[in-house]
Amino acid sequence: MRAQEFAPTSADQVWNYVKQIHPADQQGGGFLERLIKQYPEYQLQSVPLSSLVIHDQESDDPDYEPPEDPYGRVQDVDPEYASEVSIHNLDRNPIVVDATGHILDGNHRAWAAAELLGRDTIQAWVPVEQELTEIGNTRIDYQPNRKRKNSLFHTTVDRHWVDVFFDRSFTGTLQITFTVDQNYKSSIQLPQGTVFRIFSTVLQIIKEQLPEYMRKARPPKVSFTAEGGSRVSLYRRMFVPVVTDILGPRWRLTEYPGNQHLFIWEPVKKNKTNPTRPLDNK
DSSP states (O other): OOGGGSSSEEHHHHHHHHHHHSOGGGSGGGHHHHHHTTSSEEEEEEEEGGGSBOOOSOOSOTTOOOOOOTTOOOOOOOHHHHTTOOHHHHHHSOEEEOTTSBEEEOHHHHHHHHHTSOOSEEEEEEEOOOOGGGTTOSOOOOEEOSSSTTEEEEEEETTEEEEEEEEEOTTOOEEEEEEETTBOOTTOOOOHHHHHHHHHHHHHHHHHHHHHHHHHHOOSOEEEEEESTHHHHHHHHHHHHHHHHHHOTTEEEEEEOSSEEEEEEEEOOOOOOOOOOOOOOO
16 A cells, blocks of 8 residues: 555554554564554645754764754664665655654654755655644543642553652642652653653643642642743743633732742732722711
């Protein structure tokens, strides 16, 4: 089956396509399948080669450092093997990439297109970006955890332990945090699909548990932090609208930038005005 016959399509169909163009001993022993299926859907697109991370063979430049593969793979290119890639082969067999431009399948095809065939673009199966409204709406089971200190809820996502904390500071502020495998660092390297499902889980817990917590505990402020960089914009898109909607118009959001970007909500203070005294006509 040619890849052009289905676009956009599911991860299962993309994986079936990959299996058909590779012998059994080049299908990754299940690892490649998991990488491809970390995204639910793909779309066939013409992608600029400059936007992809293409792993080259060893360079003569002593200062050259090959790009690190986020999936821990050794991605050497065999120039002799790549030289067998033709324009017909490129057009017939699109590569598969992840959401960050790393190649899941087709590193030799991409290298040949860029280095041997003079192409600027290449046909690629690209993950379909999920609408943010879908995040947190998928039923994921979680439960209260009384054994771990301060942890209110826990679950496992793709075999990673996720804790979600609703902590009170010494000032009474409710601090919402979460850890993955007991790690607060949001920069830990995980597949994009796993990150999506972890954020979906955390968002679901906030949606379901924060309203009840606000009714019972009545904290004076609500906050969470994000590491600087792209993570701030991700939190702003995902968590801020949900928390703002739960708290309602009587709460105001203020952001404090820094290495740890702080989002904090507090009640809007009412303007106190002196009532007008009636005129004394006596």
